[in-house]
Amino acid sequence: MHTLTEENYLKAIYRLAQRPGEKITPTAIADKLGNNPASVVDMIKKLCDKQLITYDKRKGALLTNNGQRDATLIVRKHRLWEVFLLEKLGYSWEEIHNIAEELEHISDATLADRLDKFLGFPEYDPHGDPIPKANGKMPAIPSVTLAEAEPGTLCRVAAVKDTSTDFLQYLKKLNIHIGTKLQLLERIAFDQSSIIRINNEAELTVSQKFSESILIS
Structure with missing residues (x-):
């Protein structure tokens, strides 16, 4: 304990x-x-x-091996609770992190497995982070940011690196979430800002910081 x-x-x-x-x-x-x-x-x-x-x-x-095991379980519980809070209790994705921070410390031995089964064994949490399996194995981790993409790239939002309330609320305002289609139309040489198209509709200029905070697939 x-x-x-x-x-x-x-x-x-x-x-x-x-x-x-x-x-x-x-x-x-x-x-x-x-x-x-x-x-x-x-x-x-x-x-x-x-x-x-x-x-x-x-x-x-x-x-250590023991530390890795225990840390993986904490992360597993946190991300499963985030899925539960969003999908079953109707919290928004900018609200769930702080609540999951408290719930992850519940120490019941079977809770994570029961929660995983109840949720249908999700592979990723609402922010796109992979959920460790009961055996410690991890789904693929998105690693390419929008800032690394070439102009013309068609992609989807796979995860967000910045899970701050301000950034998640900004994405919500833009109607961007996990799975949203993006196209990088142009990168501005002056400040590395980018012009993107969202879901084949709205065009928007976003900052370099924005592009560095979005992981794509």
């Missing part, structure tokens, strides 16, 4: 580990969680003592 704080650290390290080649430092963890770096160092020691992570200055923090 882990404390809520320990689980949040495991999840933060898990998510930082999804960035290839990036060393997971106390500063990176502190930035992810909005914590003081000094308190992060103390928690790293506790997690090492519990054999959930290893840490040295050269390699940074790494999840």
